[in-house]
Amino acid sequence: MLTRRALMLTAAGAWLPAAGARALAAGDVDAVTLGTLPGKRPLIQRAFRPPNFETPLADLAAPFTANDAFFVRYHLAVIPDVDPESWRLNIGGPSARHPLSVSLAELKRGFAHVQLAALNQCSGNRRGLFSPRVPGVQWGSGAMGNALWTGVRLRDVLQRVGVAGDALEVVFSGADSAVLPQTPNFVKSLPLERALDASTLLAFAMNGEPLPHWNGAPVRLVVPGWTGTYWMKHLTEIRITPTAFDGFWMKSAYRVPTGAFPGARFASQETPETTPITEILVNSLIIAPREGERLRPGRPAAVVGKAWDGGAGIAAVEVSTDGRRSWRPAVLGTDLGRYAWREFRLPLDTSRPGALAIAVRARSRNGAVQPDALTFNPSGYHDNIVQTVSVEVA
Amino acid sequence: MRSARRGRLLANAVLAVALCRGVPAAGAGEVTELRDGAARDLTIGRCVICHSVEYIPSNAPAMNRAGWQKTIQKMRERFGAPITDAEAQQILDYLDANYSGKS
Numbered sequence: 001m002l003t004r005r006a007l008m009l010t011a012a013g014a015w016l017p018a019a020g021a022r023a024l025a026a027g028d029v030d031a032v033t034l035g036t037l038p039g040k041r042p043l044i045q046r047a048f049r050p051p052n053f054e055t056p057l058a059d060l061a062a063p064f065t066a067n068d069a070f071f072v073r074y075h076l077a078v079i080p081d082v083d084p085e086s087w088r089l090n091i092g093g094p095s096a097r098h099p100l101s102v103s104l105a106e107l108k109r110g111f112a113h114v115q116l117a118a119l120n121q122c123s124g125n126r127r128g129l130f131s132p133r134v135p136g137v138q139w140g141s142g143a144m145g146n147a148l149w150t151g152v153r154l155r156d157v158l159q160r161v162g163v164a165g166d167a168l169e170v171v172f173s174g175a176d177s178a179v180l181p182q183t184p185n186f187v188k189s190l191p192l193e194r195a196l197d198a199s200t201l202l203a204f205a206m207n208g209e210p211l212p213h214w215n216g217a218p219v220r221l222v223v224p225g226w227t228g229t230y231w232m233k234h235l236t237e238i239r240i241t242p243t244a245f246d247g248f249w250m251k252s253a254y255r256v257p258t259g260a261f262p263g264a265r266f267a268s269q270e271t272p273e274t275t276p277i278t279e280i281l282v283n284s285l286i287i288a289p290r291e292g293e294r295l296r297p298g299r300p301a302a303v304v305g306k307a308w309d310g311g312a313g314i315a316a317v318e319v320s321t322d323g324r325r326s327w328r329p330a331v332l333g334t335d336l337g338r339y340a341w342r343e344f345r346l347p348l349d350t351s352r353p354g355a356l357a358i359a360v361r362a363r364s365r366n367g368a369v370q371p372d373a374l375t376f377n378p379s380g381y382h383d384n385i386v387q388t389v390s391v392e393v394a
Numbered sequence: 395m396r397s398a399r400r401g402r403l404l405a406n407a408v409l410a411v412a413l414c415r416g417v418p419a420a421g422a423g424e425v426t427e428l429r430d431g432a433a434r435d436l437t438i439g440r441c442v443i444c445h446s447v448e449y450i451p452s453n454a455p456a457m458n459r460a461g462w463q464k465t466i467q468k469m470r471e472r473f474g475a476p477i478t479d480a481e482a483q484q485i486l487d488y489l490d491a492n493y494s495g496k497s
Contacts, residue, residue: 047445049445134456138453138456180476
């Protein structure tokens with residue numbers, strides 16, 4: 001059935017076409033449309049229902065992505081307004097010793113608070129740039145954002161509940177659900193060791209404010225370094241299990257060819273053919289200049305952007321303006337934490353008129369470097385190839 | 395309450411509201427205008443039960459007949475979309491004719 005929120009969404013969409021939809025001149029993927037969700041500024045609308053909205057490039061420039069600009073990603077269209085007063089989180093499962101049910105107040109009161117800066121990047125970020133094209137939400141580069149998350153450690157909560165010796169995975173469910181009862185609800189699991197990692201949070205605040213509705217209010221999972229698919233929104237239930245969770249969203253979706261990519265392994269979900277996507281790969285984004293921009297000869301200009309990885313941290317960002325023959329190190333901005341993105345900046349030589357192709361590649365502290373060629377996979381994940389922006393000095 | 399039939403009725407109601415308010419632009423709201431063709435209304439009617447039809451033009455560049463067939467099969471078998479065999483054939487023909495390799 002449709003919820004009040006869904007109806008409001010429909011109404012908002014119907015009322016706002018003139019103000020809420022306009023073409024972006026320098027879009028990431030083909031023609032893009034801006035759309036407005038209640039409480040959000042205009043974002044790139046990839047789909048209206050379920051809502052999939054991408055952050056425009058300009059809104060990715062700040063160190064922390066504004067809550068009302070943060071991308072929105074849902075698989076299923078029934079998204080209730082969760083009342084924080086009556087909300088409860090149930091923690092149990094076959095491998096839980098003392099199941100627990102907590103209110104928001106009890107969660108906040110009962111466990112130590114932790115603040116952590118982390119990038120949340122959708123697994124399918126840049127899918128729309130894939131070649132050959134693959135089906136799915138045709139994201140440009142803005143299905144990601146960096147935020148300061150406040151919450152409690154999942155580890156502390158699981159230890160209060162008591163993890164039995166046979167525990168293998170921790171399974172998460174949220175309040176959002178499918179329109180049809182036969183559609184598998186969005187349920188995800190983590191390996192026990194990742195759930196017990198000190199950085200994995202049950203977050204109730206984002207950039208100092210309560211979580212926005214569209215980003216998982218009142219409590220969402222934050223799994224720094226892992227792709228957004230694990231960052232479950234509107235959490236309602238956590239189950240500690242001795243078996244591998246076999247739901248559609250683990251067994252059939254969000255998988256990559258086994259051995260194709262570096263990063264943490266999710267052994268209990270792995271088959272010889274495919275394995276779950278896990279950690280974010282080293283990557284970077286050029287925010288300025290824009291593709292096709294004209295730079296004035298002799299005027300100061302700089303290439304500016306963000307670089308990130310799955311939590312090792314960024315060691316260096318290099319810039320080439322000669323067809324990737326030589327590389328110069330960019331200056332790195334403030335280190336916001338190893339799970340956050342890192343700004344980079346390098347002045348550009350605008351003394352000579354002509355075309356300028358600016359390529360950027362980031363290097364992780366674990367030695368990984370952005371590759372030149374895409375590793376194709378059918379779902380269009382992990383596009384972290386070196387980007388080039390072409391400008392003209394004239 | 396949450397039957398497929400009820401879902402269809404609601405989807406059609408949503409569609410009707412959106413059309414009455416005149417929302418033709420892609421992305422502007424619940425409905426994207428799809429190309430004219432046999433089974434266009436059937437396609438919209440079935441797809442919008444669960445999602446707006448923007449996914450159709452946006453995915454066209456990645457699609458061919460086999461791709462649409464796979465997608466329709468996924469929607470029916472994995473997600474339980476209430477689409478009969480005959481309807482699936484019509485929807486496939488419509489999507490392939492209008493949205494294979496075209497955006």
